[in-house]
Amino acid sequence: MTSSATRRENDLWLLETLVPQTAVNNLSVVFEVAGRLSAETLRRALDDVVLRHRALRTVARVGEQGLELDVRQYVEIPLDVLRVEDEPAVGEERLRRRIAQPFALEGGPLLRAALFSGAEKDTVCLVAHHLVFDAMSGGVVLQDLVTAYEARVAGAPLPDGFAEGLWLPEREPSAQSLDFWRRHLDGYRADGLGLWCDKDGDPAVTLAGEVHHHVLSPEAGAAVTRLRRALRAPRAVVLLSAYYLTLALHGAGPDLVVGVPASTRDTASQQAVGYHVNMLPLRARIGADRTVREVAAEVRAAFFETLAHPDVPAETFLPQDRGDRPAWRNTLFRHVFNYVPTDFRNAFTLAAMPAVQRLVENGTSKYDLEFFASESADTALLSVLFNTQVLDLDDVTALVARYDELLARLPEELDTPVGRLSCWSAADRRAVPADGPADRRESLYEAVRRTALSAPDRVAVRTRAGDLDYAALWRQVTAEQAPALDDERAASAVAALRTLREDTGPGTAAEQSGGADARAVRRVAATAVGLARAVGAEQGTTVRWAAPTGSPESTTELFLALACGGTAADTDDAKDAAILLCTPHQAADLPGVAGPLAGRKVLTAGEPLPPAVAARLLAEGAEVHTGHRPEGEPHWVAVRRVTTAEGAQRLGGQPLAGAAPSVVGPDARPLPPGLRGRLALADEGAPRDSAQTARWNADGTLEAFGATPARRAELALLERAEVAAAAAAAVPARDGSQETVLTAWVVAADGHASDDRAFADLLAAHCAATLPPAAVPGGVVRVGALPLKDGRPDRERLAAEYAGRPVDGGEDGGEPAAGEALTGSLVRIWGEFLDTAGLDADSNFFTEGGHSLLGAQLVQRVKKATGAALRLADLFANPTPRAFAALLSGPEHHVTGPVG
Known part of the structure; x- marks a missing residue:
């Protein structure tokens, strides 16, 4: 009997069409036996089970009009017998590979089996396609297989009625259910599904997944019991409510839908095998002003209401035309919650031999995040499945730990608004202390005073006009009236330090220096001691002082030298300078007149340091550090030492004492490690947002991601010798069609492709392979040189100068027309x-x-x-x-x- 597939069955096939050779629809039943199983008896018992259940005799093939299903009278299920003599029982990785083998929808069976014989234990692995199977089917088939095997071993007949398995035909949704779901989802917009720990861009489609197992802490377990009484809700609702809250605290919502699987079986058909489950889109509002109690009450009501209408699959409400959204991602929800009130260890006996069920995933995930909660009498296990294209294991592990600790605190916070809940875990607080990095031992002003007392004759400032020692510098800084100096560089040093004087009354330098400039100087000074310590600057170190007078870079060079009691050297060659500060583009010209780099520190900030430049600096013996100075800010906020060329690409590092950076969400609350937010900087004691995105890492370092995507995309990855680019910059420019296009402007390295088209194709292929989709340029323009501004590419000039020019490197623009x-x-x-x-x-x-x-x-x-x-x-x-x-x-x- 052949029939066309339903929409939800077709959606399973479409997912495999989208990602061929995937196991995303494979489900498994795996159990381990302490003893030896008879392969022949197992094969016959398996035949008994297949004959019992019509769904297991269903095959599928792709016809002209789509997927077609056919129920056969008999289907032979293959049983592979494999020996695993080198280990007590088959390992999980081997089982996962077995489960991950896709089914060909070409009319063959949609169930297969394998028997692994280990040195001590036998393991049975059943794999079925979701078209004929679901999670409840697994329990039924396992029970039936045990019954059939034991009957075969004993030579006894099968129980009465065994051959008459239940068949549950697909039912049309009722008008009442359709009306309920339309009302339930009325006005819902799926624009609050992303988490602040999601990876950037829409990942390439592989549906790769991993699983993280977590046993709930005793504190969380006890909290669940208390919350059940306080909220008058079952365990599933308590755990689900905490899931909603955790997602909200990680950036989802406030109008949030979570997928909850529900069986379509009625009381009389609980033993039916097949695809009899619908994913229900359960909606809750998690506004910041709503209390935990109010959210839990809404989740409780929605949970019971939706379970009363399980006959409408979520696919009914998915638009057929999904536009330019990633086709593999559900447009109603990305997060799933499943609760099974059974013992996840599931021990049983098979022919008098001890057996236990094993949980093995198929290595894929169609959802971003899925919490699968199962419980025994004394504990609860969370099996957290996640899509590795969207989330990293470290971020998922941290999220689950926060879920556990939040759950443990909820009994005391039932009347707390969601916007005041903390999602910081103990591990988060250890990684990033609430008050940030601290180093209050000495300010820059005090450091200069100390050096003036301990080493008055040491040169503080060396200019082309002469030297100024610490004693003379201190006298001029502390003089009642600002001195008049002929040497512009020395005068700028004195003026900058006078800005830091503690006495800020009328007539002092702090007032005379102007509000904005004074604040910039104080911000640089606040981090100077921390910067010197972070890069290991020794006492008395000479720092090259080459940046233009009055610029933030000049102040940074000066204050870094003074922070370590050293010398700021403004000379033509600065060959005696142990520390060189420069932009990445200036670093490309080193050593030049600066002399050999061996044993010297090279500090760069601003944009990522090109790997090729970093590799050369390291090869010449330089100690390389990259700092993060947010665009538009005068001071560094973090620094990291670079030991490999690849490490130069990362912005950020160890936060500097005095910078007091923090990462905040839209409500200005600090975010824990792993969550992206806005970088906030201390400004005269109060936090001030920057335009940049950043996050804390679990090791306490700060990672920055440049400006917001609408402003700029960094393409330093282009600057690698193997792709022939000596320098690169990217700007959102308008092409001839007046559409905004992310364009890469590049300078070819000597000796590489002279043909513009070949050069553009080479770089385009490299970008597609190494950059997230959002950062891949729409075109490449080859130029003779990049215009610079303050040592950085002048993107505004590039965008203006090349507006309207074709952006593919050729003369005609656009791809060659196909035939x-x-x-x-x-x-x-x-x-x-x-x-x-x-x-x-x-x-x-x-x-x-x-x-x-x-x-x-x-x-x-x-x-x-x-x-x-x-x-x-x-x-x-x-x-x-x-x-x-x-x-x-x-x-x-x-x-x-x-x-x-």
Whole structure:
């Protein structure tokens, strides 16, 4: 009996079409037996179970109109017998590889089995496709397999009725349920699903996943019991409410939907095997002014209401046309919660042998984050599955720890507004103390005074006009009237220090220096001692003082020298300077007149240091440090030592004492490690937001990500010898079409490609392979030299000077047109599938009425006609006939003629 797949069954297939050779729809039942199993008896018992359940005899194939399902009278399930003599029992990684093998939807069985015989234990691994299986099916099949195996061993008949397994046909949603869900989701906009620890950009589609296991702490377990009484809610609601709160404290919401799986089986069909589960979009409002009690009450009400209407799958409310959003990501929710009130250890016996079920994942995740909570009598286990394209294991581990500690505190915070809850864990507080890095032993002003007393004859400032020792410098700084000095550089040093005088009454330098300039000087001074200590500057060190007078860079060089009782040297060569401060572009010109670099410290700040430049500096013996000075700020806030070329790419480092940086959310509350927010800086004792994004790392270092994406994208990754770029800058410029395009302006290294097109193609391929999607430039312009401003690329000038110029490195702009015949044939196919006349080469398949299922059918048609290894993702990325023709005619597929 052949039937067309339902929409939710088609969605399973579409996911595999989008990401071929994936195991995202594979479910497993794995158990371990302390003894030996008979492979022949197991094979026969498996046949008994398959004959019992109609779903297990269902096969699937892809037809012209999509997925088709067929129920067979008999299906032979393969059982592979494998010996694992080198270990007591088969390891998890080997089981995971077995589970991860995809099913070919070509009419074969959708269930397979393997028996692993270890030195001490046997392990059975059943793998089934989600089309015929769900989590509840696993328990039923395991129970039936035990029954059949034991009957076979004993030579006894199967129990009465065993051959008559339950069959639960797909039911249409009721009008009442459809009405409920429309009301439940009315006005919902899925724009609050991201977490502040999500990775940047829309990742390439692989659906790779990992799992993190966490046993709830005794404190959290006890809190659950108290919360059940206080909230009059079951365990599932308590745990789910804490999940909502944790997601909200990590950036989701305030209008938030979490997916909750619910079985569509009624009381009489609990033993039915098949795909009988719907993911329900459970909605709750987690506003900052709502109390924990109010949120839990809403979650409780929504939980019971939604479970009363499980017959409507979430797919019903997903738009067929998902526009330019990543097709693999659910547009209603990205986070899932599942609760199973059973013992996750699930011990049982099989033919009088002890056995235990093992939890093994398939290595994929279709959702960003899934909490699977299971409980025994004395503890609860969280199996947290996450998509590794979206989240890192460290961030998930930290999030789960915060969930545990938040849950433990909730009984005392039921009437606390969500906006006042803390999600900091004990580990977070150890990594980033509340008061930040502290070093109050000495201010810069005091350091200069101390050196003037202990080493008065030491040279503090060396200029072309002469030397100024610490004694003379201190006399002029502390003089009642500001001295008149002919030497501009020496005068600037005295003026900067007079700004720091503790006496700020009328007539003092602090007042005369001007508000803005004085604040800038004080900010640089506040971090100077910390910077000197962070880079290991020795007492009496000479620092090159080369930046223009009055600039923040000049003040930093001066104060760094004075902080370590050293000399700020403003000379032509500065060959005796042990510390050189410069921008990354200035570092590319070292050593130059500065002399050999061996044993000297090179400090750069601003943009990332190009790896090729860092590699050369390290090879010449320099000790390299990169600092983070936010754009528009006068002072450094963090610094890190660079020991490898790759390490130069990271902005940030150990926060400097006196900088007092913090990372804050939209409500200005400090964020714990791993969460991205705005970088806030101390300004005369009060925090002040910058325009930059940053996060704390678990080791207490600060990581910055440059300006907000709308302002600038850093492309120092371009600057590598193997891709032939000597320097690069990126600006959002307008091309000839007046659309904003992220454009890379590059200077080719000597001896590399002279052809602009080849050069642009080389860099474009490198960017696509190494940069997040949001940072990949839309075009590349080759220039003879980059205009600089204060040692950095002058992006405003680049954008203005090259506005309207083609951005692909060639003269004509745009990609070479694919063959007209190929494009024309695709226009015809577009029209056939969309049943629309008048389409042209630029008609977008999805905006013209196409949807995922129709798109999958179109891809199958083109794939069959051309032999090209196409995926549904290719259509999402190239939705017009012209773009799809360019893909087909490109180097990956080499299709030249029309598609029949």
